[in-house]
Amino acid sequence: MKVTLWGTRGSIASPGPETVRYGGNTTCLSVETNSGQVIIIDGGTGIRKLGIKLMGSLPVNCDILITHTHWDHIQGLPFFIPLFVPGNELNFHGAFDPVYNKSLKDILAGQMEYCYFPVRESELNANISYHRINDGHTFEMGDAKITAILMNHPVLNYGYKIEADGHSFFFTGDHEPPRNIYSEEDEEFAEYQSFIDLKNEKLYRLLENIDLLVADSSYTTEEYKTKIGWGHGTFDSSLEMGRHVKAKKLVFTHHEPTRNDEALDTIFAEMKNKVRTGDPEIFMAVEGHTFDLSADD
Amino acid sequence: MVATVEKENLERLVDELPAFPQSVQLVLNMTSDANCDPRELVRVVEHDPVLTGRVLKVVNSAYFGLSTQISSVKHAVVYIGLNTIKHLALSIAAVGSLPKSNNDGVSTDSFLLDSLAVGAVARILASRCGFTVRQSDDFFVAGLVHNIGELVLSLNHPELVRSVKQRAQTESRPMFDVEKEIFAVTHFEVSSMVAHKWQMPENIVHALRYYRKSPPEVTRTPMMDCLLAAKILVRSLDPMAPEMRFPTGLSQRLGFRLDQLLMERQHFETAIEKVKVFMEVA
Numbered sequence: 001m002k003v004t005l006w007g008t009r010g011s012i013a014s015p016g017p018e019t020v021r022y023g024g025n026t027t028c029l030s031v032e033t034n035s036g037q038v039i040i041i042d043g044g045t046g047i048r049k050l051g052i053k054l055m056g057s058l059p060v061n062c063d064i065l066i067t068h069t070h071w072d073h074i075q076g077l078p079f080f081i082p083l084f085v086p087g088n089e090l091n092f093h094g095a096f097d098p099v100y101n102k103s104l105k106d107i108l109a110g111q112m113e114y115c116y117f118p119v120r121e122s123e124l125n126a127n128i129s130y131h132r133i134n135d136g137h138t139f140e141m142g143d144a145k146i147t148a149i150l151m152n153h154p155v156l157n158y159g160y161k162i163e164a165d166g167h168s169f170f171f172t173g174d175h176e177p178p179r180n181i182y183s184e185e186d187e188e189f190a191e192y193q194s195f196i197d198l199k200n201e202k203l204y205r206l207l208e209n210i211d212l213l214v215a216d217s218s219y220t221t222e223e224y225k226t227k228i229g230w231g232h233g234t235f236d237s238s239l240e241m242g243r244h245v246k247a248k249k250l251v252f253t254h255h256e257p258t259r260n261d262e263a264l265d266t267i268f269a270e271m272k273n274k275v276r277t278g279d280p281e282i283f284m285a286v287e288g289h290t291f292d293l294s295a296d297d
Numbered sequence: 298m299v300a301t302v303e304k305e306n307l308e309r310l311v312d313e314l315p316a317f318p319q320s321v322q323l324v325l326n327m328t329s330d331a332n333c334d335p336r337e338l339v340r341v342v343e344h345d346p347v348l349t350g351r352v353l354k355v356v357n358s359a360y361f362g363l364s365t366q367i368s369s370v371k372h373a374v375v376y377i378g379l380n381t382i383k384h385l386a387l388s389i390a391a392v393g394s395l396p397k398s399n400n401d402g403v404s405t406d407s408f409l410l411d412s413l414a415v416g417a418v419a420r421i422l423a424s425r426c427g428f429t430v431r432q433s434d435d436f437f438v439a440g441l442v443h444n445i446g447e448l449v450l451s452l453n454h455p456e457l458v459r460s461v462k463q464r465a466q467t468e469s470r471p472m473f474d475v476e477k478e479i480f481a482v483t484h485f486e487v488s489s490m491v492a493h494k495w496q497m498p499e500n501i502v503h504a505l506r507y508y509r510k511s512p513p514e515v516t517r518t519p520m521m522d523c524l525l526a527a528k529i530l531v532r533s534l535d536p537m538a539p540e541m542r543f544p545t546g547l548s549q550r551l552g553f554r555l556d557q558l559l560m561e562r563q564h565f566e567t568a569i570e571k572v573k574v575f576m577e578v579a
Contacts, residue, residue: 098355098377099384134362150361154380178375181335188336188371191430195375229335229379 001167001293002032003212007046008285010174010218010232010254011072018260023287025049026072027254029171029214033164034294037142038062041160041171043077046287051080059087060126063141065133065148066094067173068157069107077108078117088126093148095156096132105130133158136202149206151175152199153231161206167293169212174254176216176231177241207245211293213280215241217252220267235271242280248296253285307487310449311494313392317409319576320345321394328387335379342386343370344575346412346442350495351389352382353438357496366498369434395452406576408448411531413572416440418527418565419520426519426551436523439501443508443524446487450480473509485509522550530558530565 007025015024026044054060060082082088094104109121138147144164151159153174161170178196182189218232242250268284323341327333342348356373357366367373374382398404416437423436451458465472473483489506507515508524532538548554
């Protein structure tokens with residue numbers, strides 16, 4: 001199983017000489033099993049380049065898992081060429097929006113309406129299907145097994161575990177480890193904490209001994225102090241999660257758009273100093289990099 | 298007359314049921330502030346039967362496919378996230394609020410006060426019966442919505458509800474007896490239907506239907522008994538309300554008597570006072 005990072009930036013695409021090494025495209029990953037099956041996660045601007053690659057071998061048949069529908073995770077989709085080509089088959093999977101009662105199709109079609117984009121969703125020529133994801137739901141896609149789990153973000157966000165070829169991979173999407181909104185002296189503290197513990201236990205059980213964990217690490221712990229509730233993790237919280245679930249490899253992703261390559265180098269050096277024996281091997285997400293899990297066998 | 302409370306009709310009524318005026322105002326104020334205190338938001342949702350019911354309906358819906366139902370607003374917040382709950386509350390508040398008083402003469406404030414008081418007392422009684430904090434919260438939710446059927450009926454059939462009340466008083470009969478004749482359904486059954494529609498856990502749905510009166514084939518649950526005891530206790534603490542007694546068997550099942558509880562009235566009055574303070578602040 002190979003996992004490739006096509007977009008590693010959070011919030012907004014940030015191209016330029018200062019971000020050229022780690023990349024400026026927003027979130028998109030692909031998983032390729034040994035049999036050649038491709039599963040895409042998220043359609044940030046990074047998906048454009050993946051689309052060009054996939055067009056090299058028609059027809060394109062693949063599944064696209066959407067963690068959530070914030071712009072940086074879907075804005076590349078109108079530029080994903082396989083969607084325009086007859087004979088291709090693309091199956092989208094993602095959450096239903098319970099606030100506005102919108103299906104994934106409604107939401108994705110929304111960003112292709114007349115005033116935003118010249119081609120409407122209904123004019124796309126590929127065979128496209130949409131599937132609603134449920135929390136904890138496990139399903140097969142070819143030779144891969146997928147499990148979705150609700151994470152914590154200001155909109156519904158599913159993390160996806162993909163198992164294939166004897167390997168496992170998990171992507172958090174955007175995720176802030178849940179925090180107790182009460183102070184320890186509040187009478188509600190313990191009860192609220194028990195719900196957080198339940199949620200974390202469920203996540204940790206799913207991720208136990210994961211081979212590759214790609215985690216939202218938008219902020220440093222210092223920066224996080226002013227970003228609480230924004231729905232993103234820190235380098236430290238990701239290391240903590242990787243440590244807890246005994247992940248073999250941990251990748252820090254969703255780089256802040258304001259963070260240049262040099263700043264990411266500095267943070268990575270600091271994180272390496274925090275790694276203890278038994279911790280996962282850590283990586284900073286680099287656009288275009290592929291993790292070949294089968295090569296580790 | 299039966300047709301007026303048909304299931305489809307009821308489903309529509311429940312879907313369109315607005316929240317209480319106090320909470321609507323608070324939600325609208327809070328959601329205009331990106332940094333609103335999450336604890337306050339939870340408090341407001343927890344103190345409104347409609348907001349609570351509709352939030353639970355979403356988290357327990359097929360969209361999530363939960364294996365066990367969620368019955369607590371706090372759990373819902375942890376499960377789907379604070380911002381989603383905030384926007385759900387806003388979407389409910391944005392459609393308007395219940396009128397200040399129903400056409401049958403009951404003020405929305407008194408209705409809410411009774412719901413919150415019964416919920417608060419039911420939670421204390423559950424805790425006294427040995428239930429955990431989390432389990433006791435279910436008793437609070439049950440109390441919070443125990444009377445929602447009466448609200449639904451009075452909003453939609455105010456004239457009929459008024460005549461039910463008049464007849465019950467004139468003929469000295471329980472209200473539910475008269476309701477059965479007029480609506481072919483009691484407000485307990487409607488409360489239970491609403492809770493079911495809100496995808497509340499089955500133990501709550503069941504308790505709402507039978508807490509006041511259960512046929513011999515229905516086994517009484519601690520939730521039914523605590524709800525009934527809470528209802529009686531709240532009435533007993535109100536000097537203006539008619540005197541009520543624990544029905545036969547209730548004290549034995551609960552392990553305490555009404556007069557014992559009334560000796561500790563301060564404990565319960567404090568809980569009810571907190572509810573009143575919330576409503577005044579709101």
